[in-house]
Amino acid sequence: MRKFILCLLLPLALMGCSAKSEWATDEIVARMAYREAGPSTLTLMTMISNRSGGGAHTSLMINASQRVIWDPAGTFKHPRIPERNDVIYGVNPEVFGIYKSAHSRETYHVVMQEITVSPEVAEQAFAIARGLGAQSQAQCTASTSRLLSQLPGFNSIGSYLFPKKLMENFAKLPGVRTSKLFEEDAGDKATAFGAAKAVQPETF
Helix, strand or coil: CHHHHHHCCCCCECCCCCCCCCECCHHHHHHHCCCCCCCCEEEEEEEEECCCCCEEEEEEEEECCCEEEECCCCCCECCCCCEECCEECCCCHHHHHHHHHHHCCCCEEEEEEEEECCHHHHHHHHHHHHHHCCCCCCCHHHHHHHHHHCCCCCCCCCCCCCHHHHHHHHCCCCCCEEEEECCCCCCCCCCCCCCCCCCCCCCC
């Protein structure tokens, strides 16, 4: 853990919806692999404008055999956090905290909607995310809704282009637990991890 914390002292830049293609090595992905204890879960994350109330970005955290974040067309980056196309690996509590904080600021907050699923459904979501590849600009919500709609129990999830619409529909699923993260910084405040923030979201 000490070694990992040291890794987090490097700069971070993030967010929005823009295409990217990254491919971390097998060695790094294996070394950073993390699975959160407890049940298998899916957590839909929606970045909401505090000014307009519109949705700015969609991502999905998947706690399967590993905990990862499907971050389609996102620009979250850290040189020590591995990514393959739009799948962020090694999402332990520190990485999850950095990811959430990177997207939350005085102009945006993060809505997190968690639902417990079977290990098989979580693993299927993980497999679909790995197979989708890097998404193009403004496809964060469309690709996430497409992923979800392929899962058993999520057939009520339709096809959406707008983050807030997907968030509202996801909230109708039984057993969804919702939390929110608000922060008051202007977007470039240094954190305890030495992280820098920058936001260029697309608000719908």
